[in-house]
Amino acid sequence: MTGGSTTGDDGSVPVTAGSTAPDSATGGTGTAPTAAGTTAGQAVIPVAAPALAAAWPLWEVFVRSSRGLSHVHAGSLHAPDADMAVRNARDLYTRRNEGVSLWVVPASAIIASDPDAKGRFFESPQGKDYRHATYYTKSEGVKHL
Amino acid sequence: MSSDSATRITPGNALRPEDIAAAGTRADRDTAAYALRLGDDALVLAQRLGWWISRAPELEEDVALGNIALDLIGHARSFLSYAGSADGRTEDDLAYWRNETEFRSAHLVEQPNGDFARTIARQLVVSFYQFELYGSLQHSADPTLAAIAAKAVKEVDYHRDHSAQWVLRLGLGTAESRGRMIRALELTWPYVGELFDDDELAASLGDRAVLPSSLKPAFDRGIAAVLRQAELEVPAVPSAPGGGRRGQHSEHLGYLLAEMQVLARDHPGAAW
Numbered sequence: 001m002t003g004g005s006t007t008g009d010d011g012s013v014p015v016t017a018g019s020t021a022p023d024s025a026t027g028g029t030g031t032a033p034t035a036a037g038t039t040a041g042q043a044v045i046p047v048a049a050p051a052l053a054a055a056w057p058l059w060e061v062f063v064r065s066s067r068g069l070s071h072v073h074a075g076s077l078h079a080p081d082a083d084m085a086v087r088n089a090r091d092l093y094t095r096r097n098e099g100v101s102l103w104v105v106p107a108s109a110i111i112a113s114d115p116d117a118k119g120r121f122f123e124s125p126q127g128k129d130y131r132h133a134t135y136y137t138k139s140e141g142v143k144h145l
Numbered sequence: 146m147s148s149d150s151a152t153r154i155t156p157g158n159a160l161r162p163e164d165i166a167a168a169g170t171r172a173d174r175d176t177a178a179y180a181l182r183l184g185d186d187a188l189v190l191a192q193r194l195g196w197w198i199s200r201a202p203e204l205e206e207d208v209a210l211g212n213i214a215l216d217l218i219g220h221a222r223s224f225l226s227y228a229g230s231a232d233g234r235t236e237d238d239l240a241y242w243r244n245e246t247e248f249r250s251a252h253l254v255e256q257p258n259g260d261f262a263r264t265i266a267r268q269l270v271v272s273f274y275q276f277e278l279y280g281s282l283q284h285s286a287d288p289t290l291a292a293i294a295a296k297a298v299k300e301v302d303y304h305r306d307h308s309a310q311w312v313l314r315l316g317l318g319t320a321e322s323r324g325r326m327i328r329a330l331e332l333t334w335p336y337v338g339e340l341f342d343d344d345e346l347a348a349s350l351g352d353r354a355v356l357p358s359s360l361k362p363a364f365d366r367g368i369a370a371v372l373r374q375a376e377l378e379v380p381a382v383p384s385a386p387g388g389g390r391r392g393q394h395s396e397h398l399g400y401l402l403a404e405m406q407v408l409a410r411d412h413p414g415a416a417w
Contacts, residue, residue: 056203077205084310088205090303091212 058107059085061092063099071103079104160292162222162236170230170289177231178249178346179354180290181239182390183278184224185250188240189398190271191217192405196258209307213268216300223293241409245399246392252385253336255398259329262322265311266329272304273367274340277360287353309371316375330372331380339387346390 056078062071074093079085085104093099113121129135172180194214201207225236254271258264279301282294315326341361347354372379388394409415 056205078203079205080314084314087307087310088209091209092205095212 056080059089059104060107060110061085061089062103062105063089063093064101065098066100071101074098076107077104082106160223160296162219162226165223165226165289165293166230166235168289170227172227172231172287172289174231175346175350176287176290176353177228179350180224180228182249184221184228184239185248186254186271186275187217187224188221189248189250189401190254190267191215191221192401193254193256193258194264194268197264202261210264213304213307216297216304220293220297220300223296227289227293237409241406245394245402248394248398248402249390249392250394250398251336251339251389252387252395253333253340255389255395255401256333256336257397259332260325261311262315262325262329263332265308265315266326266333268304269308269312269368269371270333270337270340272301272308273364273371274360275301276305276367277363278355278357281355281360285353285355286351290353305367312371312377313375316372316377326375326377327380330377331382334380334382335385336387338384339389342387342390344390 057080058076059079059082060076061074063074064071074089077085077088077092079088082104086102089102089104094102125131191214194210194217197210198207198214201210221240222236225239229235229239253267256263256267276298279294279298283291283298285291285294312326315322317323341357341364343356343358347356368379
């Protein structure tokens with residue numbers, strides 16, 4: 001469980017602390033990760049794939065509370081597949097009576113905006129008062145606007 | 146959870162052990178003895194499951210098993226509160242101040258955790274058994290037992306789902322996981338029979354209790370459906386002798402109780 005994180009800055013699945021096999025966490029290529037600290041030129045001893053390739057993928061959790069109209073992002077978790085993810089979400093995010101509906105989404109399926117593009121993405125609307133209704137004055141004779 | 150949590154927190158309404166103690170209803174001796182069995186099964190298994198916290202394959206599974214253990218503690222507290230009402234003892238008196246031979250739990254729940262598959266196999270059996278048990282007991286003529294069962298059956302229904310999901314994944318997973326699941330079922334099944342043994346007490350309570358043998362057909366159907374889907378079979382192994390309902394236990398229970406009771410016995414009356 002990594003509270004509140006979604007995708008990394010580069011849009012990839014973030015590697016969480018404690019993950020033993022960051023390479024395979026993203027789905028990987030199925031090749032065995034090599035031991036950390038191996039220097040170039042040294043013989044790489046192949047590691048049996050099942051031992052390290054087992055890290056569970058990350059899922060984002062959305063909870064709808066009994067009075068809520070929409071599902072709201074609550075956090076994230078690890079699970080081996082979608083069915084287990086929704087069960088883990090139940091155990092982690094609804095154990096204090098918080099929800100009546102759950103969604104889980106593979107974190108890798110979320111495409112995030114680029115934080116470095118904040119300027120060109122989000123600053124453009126600033127100063128454009130005319131995009132707000134309050135910019136305009138009511139024309140004479142118009143009632144109930 | 147932080148104050149800007151996406152979720153709303155409410156305690157909800159449900160029967161609590163405190164309500165049972167406060168109601169002041171006194172169980173008669175036989176009903177108390179019956180409640181003690183159900184409470185001890187839940188308590189001993191909860192203590193076993195609690196061991197997994199920090200040791201499960203992933204943090205998420207720690208929490209899942211911990212949640213199940215806490216549900217079981219809740220059931221145990223209710224049943225033991227009611228059992229104790231017969232002779233003025235509290236749930237804590239019964240949990241912490243009885244010795245091994247005074248426990249009435251089945252042998253299955255005191256079995257060691259083993260590997261994850263073995264814990265799941267034990268949980269599969271217990272959750273399917275308890276689901277049928279509480280499903281029937283919620284119609285008991287004893288209103289307290291019926292109320293405890295009505296709350297517990299929904300929780301146990303989830304435990305059933307949790308264990309079944311894991312049996313499918315282990316059974317249909319790698320050769321290693323499948324081999325461990327098959328072995329786990331073989332180690333677990335000798336203790337299944339005891340859960341469905343009738344005796345004088347269960348029979349004498351009539352419509353206040355549930356006759357254990359009456360639960361077996363539905364249990365068998367439920368288990369068969371899960372195992373079939375997981376391409377596994379009910380192992381053909383002989384039954385263990387049992388005796389838990391008479392206070393005869395395996396060596397495992399003594400160690401489990403020693404750990405569970407040591408704090409309360411070293412510091413009587415301590416609150417934590």
